Amino acid sequence: MFMKIFFRKILILFMILESSINNSQILNSSEKIRTFVVGSINNNNDIFTLNETIQFSFDELSLKKKNYYYKIDHYDFEWNLSDVNKSEYLDGFDDIKIKDISYSFNTLKSYTNYRFSIPNNQIRIKESGNYKVSIVNASGEKVTEKRFTVVDNKVPVQLGVSRTKDLENFQTAQKINFNVICGNCSDLYNNYSEIKIIVRKNRNWNNFIEPKKPKYLNSEKAMYDDIIFYGGNEFNNFDISQIKSNNYRIQNWNLSDIYETFLVPDEFSENEKYDYNPDINGNFIIKTNYKENNSYEADYVRVFFELKKSNHSPEDEIYLIGSFNDYKLNNDYKLSFNSSINSFIGSFLFKQGFYNYKYASKNHLNINHLKNIENDFWQTENLYTVLIYFKKNYEKFFRVIGFNRLNSVSLKN
Secondary structure (H helix, E strand, O other): HHHHHHHHHHHHHHHHHHHHHHOOOOOOOOOOEEEEEEOOOOOOOOOOOOOOEEEEEEEEEEOOOOOOOOEEEOOOOOEEEEEHHHHHHHEEOOOOOEEEEEOOOOOOOOOOEEEEEEEOOOOOOOEEEEEEEEOOOOOEEEEEEEEEOOOOOOEEEEEEEEEEEOOHHOOOOOOEEEEEEOOOHOOOOOOEEEEEEEEOOOOOEEEOOOOOOOOOOOOOEEEEEEEEEEEOOOOOOEEOOOOOOOOOOEEEEEEOEEEEEEEOEOOOOOOOOOOOOOOOOOEEEEEEOOOOHHHHHHOOOEEEEEEEEOOOOOOOOOEEEEEOOOOOOOHHHOEEEEEEOEEEEEEEEEEEEEEEEEEEEEOOOOOOEEEEEEOOOOOOEEEEEEEEEEOOOOOOOEEEEEEEEHHHHHOOO
């Protein structure tokens, strides 16, 4: 039995490394950028209050110092670029060179860590809204970007999550309801302004609903109800914060050019029942157990994944998703089918820490989106966020004037 498992791992290692070598020949600068964190490196986040200090950090898998610059752009509620001069939402000028740089220390995988924060003595965000920070090189080419939202919480939001009473979705869905406490609601709901509301699940901008009208509106509050999300399932996770430690779901470690670890194979079953598995709602945390500075002392690990074929076709396109790649359809995290072991396999670099992840397949109804591979359960613990966007008709861009989020951990039958 031991020899069978050993040779299975060797086969997976050979197949994935062969694919990695082929892919490495077409690496460009952007593909060397890894671990873009917004907020504290121990608390990756994407929603901040106006005038709050926001930290940004990313790595490039090279020790060659590069000149990188950051730019800030404002977007509307649907992430369309706002047609407005930057001076209307920024104090100062962007296109600022990143000067806070550290080289990896005591790691097998060499990299350079770049950091900056806003506000600083050159720039300040003075209006709420959706933003993207873009990292560009000395030639002006964008190498990566990250979304975040700044809120000016003027309008309170009361938020609730419950099990839907809809018989069709009773076993699989959750219902969101919320009240916008607007004081004088005619200031928000009128013909002279626009109010847009986004309800988002688990920090995933590919999974949100835009309620069109309140169910009930009076002078003091607007009530929204019957907003239905499928529950999904808890995230898979792995912990590589401690090298060579057999933490939960780690089978074993290997040392080649860098550290490598094999996860326990995953398998999807349509008959699966709900099993509570605590997660961090798709997020990730960069951490090591014995280092002082996680930004440049945490090492990179090649993590091997295996999804057993189950009811999937070998022609299916399977991807790994989570906050670590913004739930995007990204070929850097695509698995390949190995007929020798009847599984989808892949290996990807992750900085030491704790990660949530899921598998998804390309949605053939919309080739630009992914469909999660999972069953739906009403019991699943999810994080829901409500954002209120507002602008008057004569204004050029949407501000975020209300915000709240709630975890469904206390959801009752």
